[in-house]
Amino acid sequence: xxxxxxxxxxxxxxxxxxxxxxxxxxxxxxxxxxxxxxxxxxxxxxxxxxxxxxxxxxxxxxxxxxxxxxxxxxxxxxxxxxxxxxxxxxxxxxxxxxxxxxxxxxxxxxxxxxxxxxxxxxxxxxxxxxxxxxxxxxxxxxxxxxxxxxxxxxxxxxxxxxxxxxxxxxxxxxxxxxxxxxxxxxxxxxxxxxxxxxxxxxxxxxxxxxxxxxxxxxxxxxxxxxxxxxxxxxxxxxxxxxxxxxxxxxxxxxxxxxxxxxxxxxxx
Numbered sequence: 680x681x682x683x684x685x686x687x688x689x690x691x692x693x694x695x696x697x698x699x700x701x702x703x704x705x706x707x708x709x710x711x712x713x714x715x716x717x718x719x720x721x722x723x724x725x726x727x728x729x730x731x732x733x734x735x736x737x738x739x740x741x742x743x744x745x746x747x748x749x750x751x752x753x754x755x756x757x758x759x760x761x762x763x764x765x766x767x768x769x770x771x772x773x774x775x776x777x778x779x780x781x782x783x784x785x786x787x788x789x790x791x792x793x794x795x796x797x798x799x800x801x802x803x804x805x806x807x808x809x810x811x812x813x814x815x816x817x818x819x820x821x822x823x824x825x826x827x828x829x830x831x832x833x834x835x836x837x838x839x840x841x842x843x844x845x846x847x848x849x850x851x852x853x854x855x856x857x858x859x860x861x862x863x864x865x866x867x868x869x870x871x872x873x874x875x876x877x878x879x880x881x882x883x884x885x886x887x888x889x890x891x892x893x894x895x896x897x898x899x900x901x902x903x904x905x906x907x908x909x910x911x912x913x914x915x916x917x918x919x920x921x922x923x924x925x926x927x928x929x930x931x932x933x934x935x936x937x938x939x940x941x942x943x944x945x946x947x
Contacts, residue, residue, distance in 0.1 A: 680805050681812065684769045684823050686719045686747035690849075690890055695910040697901070698749070700894075701917050702727035706736035712917060713744035721913060722750045724759070725774055735766040735804060742767075749827065755781060760788045765803040770825030772852060777834040779841035786847045789826055791817035794847055825849045827892075827911070830880070831857035839880065843887035850890045850911050853880060868896075881908045 689696050698719035701709055704727065712720055720741050722734050729737070734750060741748040747769040752759040755773060763771050773785050787795040797820075801812040805820065827850035830836065842848070855868040864870045877893075884891040885908050892911025895901045901912055 680764070680767050680769060680823050681807055681816070681819050682742065682767065684747060684825070685745055686749070686769055687823065687825055687849075689718060690825075690910065695905055695912065697912045697914060698747075699914050699917060699920070700727075701737065702729075703917050703921075704729040704733045704737075706733065706740045708917060709737040709748075710740035710744065713741045713746035717746050719747040719749050719769070721772060722748055722768070723916075724763075725751050725753045731762045731766060734763070734768075738767050738804075749825070755784050755788070757788045760785070761798050764789060764797065764820070764824065765800070765805050767804040770827055770849070772827040772829065772850075774829040774854075775831055776828040776842075777832060778838045779845060782828060782842055782845045782848055785826060785828065786845065789824065790821050790847060794821055827852055829854050829857075832861040836876065836880065839883055843883060843889060848889060850892055851880075851884050852911065852913070853877060853891065853893045855893055877907060 686696055696718035698717050698721060699712060700723050701712065701720050702723045709720060709722075720737075722729060722737050724734060738748040749770045749772055750763040750768040751772040751774060752763055754775060760771055760773075771789060776782060776785070789795055789797055791797050791799060799817065800806065801810055801816055802808055806812040806816050826848055828842075828848065829852050830839070831854035835842070842851075855873070856866065858876065859865055859867055859870065859873055862872055862876070864872060867873065881891045890911050891909045892913060893904055893909055894913045894915075895904060896915060901914065904912060
């Protein structure tokens, strides 16, 4: 990726960043979300029905608003990681990472030599569609691409020191819901046991010079996790926020309509 990486610059400057998950396969929706002032949007190709063709247009929409597009692919899949990077995302986020060996595979697929063995073509959006990018594309891309992983299970926690020793890794996203399931307390993301795990993990991540992050579901949780030392905050999901906004409006309408009908009946 040869363009300015907005989120990388902010994180390098010590700032915290906020983004959201995008599961709706729509460049227009991505453009609207990016217009809000979000620092980044995660294009979710793991759970969302988003093709690479649509994702590329979503990437363009994000960049036009100074918002960094990150893409979550379905796993440690070489072809999907390559395509995601070739369409020009500012970073990739890989789910279900359990070991240092997993991270090394991701780096191998994501970075050009000498760090990895990513397939190379300058005739992509990331290469500015030009053979003139050939000479320096590998160097620029290696320096300018963020690598994020999801920590979601006990195995990953037990391997955290080995994982953190890999220098090319930038962000560790702690999946609260999957982690709560692994700990035997599914959905209890405020449980003291989970909080203890989080405090230890965030301390180690920050000490290693990496960035810690997680999902938030309320303003209260944003403050809580920022105070814990997390700097990569992913707030809710586009489809849920859209649905919630309209549900709130419909509920208000139904309540007001019932009250008004009662007034008319009383007048009769």
